[in-house]
Amino acid sequence: EVQLVESGGGLVSPGGSLRLSCAASGFTFDTYNMNWVRQAPGKGLEWVSSIIASGPFIYYLDSVKGRFTISRDNAKNLLFLQMDSLRAEDTAVYYCARGQSRAPGGRLSWFDRWGQGTLVTVSS
Amino acid sequence: EIVMTQSPATLSVSPGGRATLSCRASRGMSSNLAWYHQKPGQAPRLLIYTTSTRATGVPARFSGSVYGTEFTLTIDSLQSEDSGLYYCQHYHNWPLTFGGGTKVEIK
Numbered sequence: 001e002v003q004l005v006e007s008g009g010g011l012v013s014p015g016g017s018l019r020l021s022c023a024a025s026g027f028t029f030d031t032y033n034m035n036w037v038r039q040a041p042g043k044g045l046e047w048v049s050s051i052i053a054s055g056p057f058i059y060y061l062d063s064v065k066g067r068f069t070i071s072r073d074n075a076k077n078l079l080f081l082q083m084d085s086l087r088a089e090d091t092a093v094y095y096c097a098r099g100q101s102r103a104p105g106g107r108l109s110w111f112d113r114w115g116q117g118t119l120v121t122v123s124s
Numbered sequence: 125e126i127v128m129t130q131s132p133a134t135l136s137v138s139p140g141g142r143a144t145l146s147c148r149a150s151r152g153m154s155s156n157l158a159w160y161h162q163k164p165g166q167a168p169r170l171l172i173y174t175t176s177t178r179a180t181g182v183p184a185r186f187s188g189s190v191y192g193t194e195f196t197l198t199i200d201s202l203q204s205e206d207s208g209l210y211y212c213q214h215y216h217n218w219p220l221t222f223g224g225g226t227k228v229e230i231k
Contacts, residue, residue, distance in 0.1 A: 045160075045168065045211050047220040059218050095167055101215075102156070102174065108215040110158035112179065114167040 002026040002113045004096045009118030016086050016122070022079040022096030022115055030074035033099030033109045036081050038092035039117070048094070049081065054105040064090075086122045093117040126150050126214050130223035138231045143199040145226045147212035152193055156216040159188060159197045163208040171210075172197065204230050 008020040022034070036048040049070040050059045058070055069082040079096055095117045099109025127150040137143045147157065155175040160168040170179040172188040175195060185200040199206055207230045212223040 044225045045162075045213070045222040047213075047222065050220070061219055100173065108156065108217065108220070110170065110173045110213060110215050111160075111168070112170045112173075114169070116167055 002098070004098065004113060004115035006094065006096050006115045006118040009094065009120045011121045011123065012086055013124050014087060014122055017082070017084045018086065018120060020081040020083065020094055020096075020118060020120070024077045024079065024096075024098075027098070027113075029072075029077040033101065033107065034070075034072060034079045035097045035099050035109065035111060036070065036079075037095045037097050037111065037114075038090075038120075039095070040089075040092040043092075046092075050099065050107070050109065051079070052107050057107055059107075083120070086120075088122050091120060091122045093119050125219055126153055126216060126221055128212055128214055128221055128223035130210075130212060130226050132226060133224075134227045134229065136229045136231050137202050139202060139204065141202050143202055143206070143228055145197040145199075145210055145228070147195040147197070147223050149193040149195070149214060153214050153216035155190060156214055157188075157190070157195050158213045158215065159186075160211045160213065161206075161208055162211065168211065199228070202228075202230065206230070 003025045005023045035050045051070045067085045071080045096115040097111035098113040100112045129148045159172040162168040176188040209225045
């Protein structure tokens with residue numbers, strides 16, 4: 001069974017840092033694009049970042065570029081999101097999501113499996 | 125950036141009825157569109173990808189279509205478990221973007 005389990009959320013002050021983790025199981029992790037998607041309280045979904053399975057390709061939402069860093073450890077089936085210089089507007093539930101593409105090696109994905117999410121609250 | 129505009133914001137449908145949800149893209153994007161369903165307190169669930177392909181385990185009463193840049197999700201024979209929020213998402217280019225969502229209520 002495919003499982004994605006996020007951890008690392010919590011309360012942090014503006015300007016602070018957090019590192020989110022996503023533990024994947026039930027599938028061949030290193031063959032899938034992996035993604036972070038967030039949802040602010042009472043708001044819609046917002047894609048944050050993607051890391052591509054088939055090469056050193058990484059993409060970010062403009063508003064998090066230079067502040068967030070996505071990475072993966074294929075040996076341990078782990079996805080990470082290092083979040084620095086956090087702002088109040090980063091407050092959201094952060095979901096880890098597995099990506100699927102139209103063609104093998106494709107970078108642009110839809111999200112076929114989601115974790116349960118971890119809440120990040122940026123507040124003083 | 126491709127902007128996805130969903131309408132209506134809220135849809136109230138009787139059990140057994142049909143719900144028609146719209147998602148309009150700000151420009152052409154081929155068939156690179158997915159639909160998700162989210163219930164309160166839960167993660168989204170994939171329903172449809174490449175405009176009209178149902179994800180594994182999704183009932184046949186869910187269908188997707190497109191006309192130009194207007195994508196439609198149709199839910200036939202609406203059931204109580206179909207209530208919640210529905211989001212469209214394009215994957216035509218970067219950044220990936222979602223629509224603002226349509227809330228489906230069962231009368």
